[in-house]
Amino acid sequence: MSMKDYHVPVMLSECIEGLNIKSDGIYVDATFGGGGHSREVIKKLTAGRLFGVDQDEEARKNAEKFDTGKFTFIDSNFRYLKRFLKLEGVEKLDGLLADLGVSSHQIDEPERGFSTRYDAMLDMRMDRSQDLTAKKIINTYPGRELQLVLGNYGEIRNARTLADNIIRARIEAPVRTTGELVNILQRFVPPNKRNKYYAQVFQALRIEVNDELGALKDLLNQSADLLKSGGRLVIMAYHSLEDRLIKNFINTGSFEGREVKDFYGNSLKPFKAIARKPVMASDNEVRKNNRARSARLRIAEKI
Template sequence: MTGSAVYQARRGAPGGVCYRVLLWEEDALPPQQLEAWRTGRRELLAAMRDAGIKGSRGRLSELAEQLRELTAQLIAAPLDACAEARSFSYARVEQLAEDLSAALSAGEGVLAYCLTSCTLSVLVELRGEEGVDAWVARWRSASPELTWCAEPVIEALGAAEAHELQEAYRHEAGLHGQEPDVAGETGTGSQPFHHVTVLAREAVDVLRPAEGRVIVDATLGGGGHSELMLKAGATVWGIDQDPAARRAARLRLAPYGDRLHVLAGNFRNAAALLHEQGVDAVDGLLADIGISSPQVDCPERGFSFLAEGPLDMRMNPDAPVSAADIVNQAPEEELADILWRYGEERASRAIARRIVEQRAQAPITTTTQLADLIAGVLPRKGKQHPATRSFQALRIAVNDELGALDALLASGLELLKSGGRFAVITFHSLEDRAVKRFFERVTKPEIDRPEWPAPRPNPEYAARLIFKRPVVAGEEELKHNPRARSAKLRAIEKL
């Protein structure tokens, strides 16, 4: 199984007793075939018991090999075919992985797993008192909407064999045995989660993470900033609306145990999400606004005009509106407005007109369809693809990125303790302007207006600026990560 599966794997060789467990959805195999496997297995297990009693090692390994073959033939190969044939819904499998992730990471016994449209294959190392059945029960109860088969295939593996399988899954997850630096380590078969953290040191230093300090990472992503804060001893509450990001961060940051708390949701609701967990005041709040590289690089997410994919662009796959909804349903004027306002696209009207003409013939459903349409309106100038600005504009609209940022700014200060710090990294002039204006508004002790005889106290005054000008990436960072070129870090401290 490669392209149509989600893989995860931990680093580090197993040391103890390992099992490979294969669960599948009940209806993925024909009942007669299953029955044939059960009967064959029963007979082989009985023969193995006899051979064991007689102490016949040669016969025992011969029978074990026959059992393996029988399972490969009647279970594993048909399941592979079923997973390939069933339509693979990235969002569904991601969601399932998300539901299962807590159960799969509990106790750190799970070394690797692979989830397809109809199977879950897990490599687990038994470390405590629990048997493998307890693990299986946990995965079943974490995915109650699925009817998993009653009898999973459970196979004991030697440490070397288990390690080989773990490495194979790591390879499929796109890791290829590399030590990720500030990058995550999970992905679909074709898409590793790899995001290079921007202004890592600068942003983390400004928040002063240390033991006993509680910091909210409102844009957890691959966990790059969070990892540095956890390393410094802080407790981190990480929020992300993308299940793939949350899974990647959970896996990468598992070594920090219960100092990391992952929350699913939109940071516009950060205060409510934290209050629900009993967290009312924190020492720091970080937002690294925008999308992560894996979101852009994964064609199924529909962010990129360079690869064929559904016209989606939702960071949260459960959000109600996708880019295709806007492109196919918004009135022409609204479309033009989105392209102009969020993409500063000068040809916004012409593009909107062409979209409306095109969708009257047939809906525009893929990224390349839209990119080609835009390229037909705009001649290519220089290196930039003509669809760059329109795609950015649609992405901002689909995810209401400016609305979410405004809501975070409005509520963020209230979450902070006195002396707590609020740091925001932006990549877009509209976002930076929103942050700059808000930070100016709350850091001025007085307001002066020409019509007033004297300045008056500012009722919103609540913080001080940490640096007057935004911090930008240095030469060294730009050499390695050109994406950092447009990044701006601004920060304030609550009085």
């Protein structure tokens, strides 16, 4: 299988331009995946280095095909980036790229359980060595917690009713597969709204399984410490919960969108946005790669 099949990189030239690469700089690709973005970064380096990070073992296998002259793979969740870079003797970066979420490969592998298209075990772990799976959430979370996951992360309006019904169903028999979950869900929506509803529920579970918002917050906080003044943060989100955290952090220095100030009222925000609005993929790119449709790219410079 070629890397192209694994994952087609989104807004590749926009991301590379956003990183403003210095040939002797130190860069991080926090979401290596198929290495599509990493490959372009490496091309621009002479004396510089790139660290690629991914928590998925399949991504690690892709990284094994990369020449280690200028490249090092870090097999970890990006929330521990600072610690791993320290072990490599790196304290400061010229640029950090993150292309959040799951790769096409992860979605297209039926047994990973990310897709409503296949009947598979409810899994959804990016890091398959962790304990928490979607199956565990659906079958063990108390009703109130299930409701919060579905409501907050899936933005589902009838989250309480749905949570109650999942609990009723699991008392009869454990809900083990994506197909069994979809059977429960289909009672709650008219046929023409099914796909959107399923996608919302699956998104909610995926975010909870992988603690995606917690990991993103950790990454953003560390990026402020790691980037040199003038260093670039280039970050791409595919849903509004992530994009809101990124936008608020860049514009104000806090996740809630409250400007962080010192005792004298001076702003302490670590970044300045390169553009007020997110960059969106061109119509041409979206035509070729539907995944690019929901991508929002934000670029900021460390102050």
